[in-house]
Amino acid sequence: MTQKVQIIIDGKTIDLPVLKASLGRNVIDVRELIREGMFTYDPGFLSTASCDSSVTYIDGEAGILLYRGYPIEQLAADSSHLEVCYLLLNGELPSASEFAKFKQEINNRMPIEEDFQHIFDGFNKQSHPMSMTCAAVAALASCYHEGFDIYDKDHRREAALNLIAKIPTIAAMTYKKSIGEDFIQPEEGLSYAENFLNMCFGTKGKMANVSPTLAEAMDKIFILHADHEQNASTSTVRLAGSTETNPYAAIAAGIAALWGPSHGGANEAVLDMLTEIGHESRIEEYVAKAKNPNDPFRLMGFGHRVYKNFDPRATVMQESCHAVLNELGLADPLLKVAQELETIAREQDYFIERKLYPNVDFYSGITFKAVGIPVKMFTVLFTLGRMPGWITHWDEMLTNGFKIGRPRQLYLGPTARDYITINKR
Numbered sequence: 001m002t003q004k005v006q007i008i009i010d011g012k013t014i015d016l017p018v019l020k021a022s023l024g025r026n027v028i029d030v031r032e033l034i035r036e037g038m039f040t041y042d043p044g045f046l047s048t049a050s051c052d053s054s055v056t057y058i059d060g061e062a063g064i065l066l067y068r069g070y071p072i073e074q075l076a077a078d079s080s081h082l083e084v085c086y087l088l089l090n091g092e093l094p095s096a097s098e099f100a101k102f103k104q105e106i107n108n109r110m111p112i113e114e115d116f117q118h119i120f121d122g123f124n125k126q127s128h129p130m131s132m133t134c135a136a137v138a139a140l141a142s143c144y145h146e147g148f149d150i151y152d153k154d155h156r157r158e159a160a161l162n163l164i165a166k167i168p169t170i171a172a173m174t175y176k177k178s179i180g181e182d183f184i185q186p187e188e189g190l191s192y193a194e195n196f197l198n199m200c201f202g203t204k205g206k207m208a209n210v211s212p213t214l215a216e217a218m219d220k221i222f223i224l225h226a227d228h229e230q231n232a233s234t235s236t237v238r239l240a241g242s243t244e245t246n247p248y249a250a251i252a253a254g255i256a257a258l259w260g261p262s263h264g265g266a267n268e269a270v271l272d273m274l275t276e277i278g279h280e281s282r283i284e285e286y287v288a289k290a291k292n293p294n295d296p297f298r299l300m301g302f303g304h305r306v307y308k309n310f311d312p313r314a315t316v317m318q319e320s321c322h323a324v325l326n327e328l329g330l331a332d333p334l335l336k337v338a339q340e341l342e343t344i345a346r347e348q349d350y351f352i353e354r355k356l357y358p359n360v361d362f363y364s365g366i367t368f369k370a371v372g373i374p375v376k377m378f379t380v381l382f383t384l385g386r387m388p389g390w391i392t393h394w395d396e397m398l399t400n401g402f403k404i405g406r407p408r409q410l411y412l413g414p415t416a417r418d419y420i421t422i423n424k425r
């Protein structure tokens, strides 16, 4: 028996079916309302499920994050980013032979063709790496468009492999462009994270000295960023993809959305904020600014639309941060500012009442900085981590069937009126 809810419009009772979730909240199917001359109204989509999905589950109250049912803490501890990519794309963990084949398929696709690299000639050293990344991924559509059938699952799988394979190479190229060094191609025999770090810090003929701890920390950070349900950038990929556009173009739209400081750009904004605060003695001044309703300043790295408890990724990220700093023997003063800021924020009513906890971006920036990644590259690393999530949601939408996304509105503009010629105004 399907559960229903009833609403009454102009005296007429309308039954709306409730669709059951396997985990978390059930949903009221409001599609029938279009026939009743009404829309639902939910700016920012706080109470709106835009789709059904089997990829990632978040319980914001309990601080739970599952990728295809597996807890993020277990995947961060025991898996690898490429294995998580396989899990997200295929829904199940791979066997040893399946994983070996998948890793080879990714490695084979990591190089970027020589002529494509000239896209970077159009940028200068000051070009923001996120702008270069967005442009480069969009430009990949020019290489993989003719004959691409989004309804062919083999074509979709090829695009997924290609994007997961090429994003570390593109990301490293944006870094090399920003420091005026030659590009380094990926190497056989290196792990995904080792290859990325070598393409950033290696030079022609000289491999970078990438320590296992750093490579492991970077790989773990990629795992933590791999997917996160229907966040702003993933919803952008789905909406763009619903027009049947080229998948590389849809992913580029997601990269553009991630760049914003309210979303993935927060990791860069956290470092800028901690640097501006500079010392524990100035924290109270900035906390006061964050609490002032007339001041637009917000504590970057705090708060989340869904998590009203600790972001489980922030917990793992904090551990990674400590491991990297210990390995490097660094006592980054900004880490002390961050820890003091977290302590203060968690003791003050303003933050407790609003359930504002550190999110995934709060500690990632300090880790990236310790590894030697420049601040402007931080959101590019988020892009690298999130690539499998975006392409999995795009593929899920294409696999399960979809309609073009076309929201409506509450119109508050002028009612119809006649045009008046200029000589009569």
Ligand code: SDX
Pocket (backbone or CB within 6 Å): 227, 228, 230, 231, 232, 261, 262, 263, 264, 266, 290, 291, 293, 297, 298, 299, 300, 301, 302, 303, 304, 305, 306, 354, 356, 359, 360, 361
């Ligand atoms: C990511 O959605 C995802 O899953 C995203 C993500 C992913 O993996 O894809 O998890 C990645 O984007 C993490 C979030 C990174 N952003 C930041 O750290 C930027 C700082 N955070 C805020 O801008 C904010 O918390 C958001 C954007 C993250 C969430 O905003 P909401 O849910 O729209 O909440 P809101 O703006 O309605 O705020 C509710 C209240 C307000 O105060 P009142 O009007 O009730 O008095 O909390 C306050 C806000 O002013 N508030 C903050 C705050 N965040 C919210 N006050 C100070 N500092 C903050 N950071």
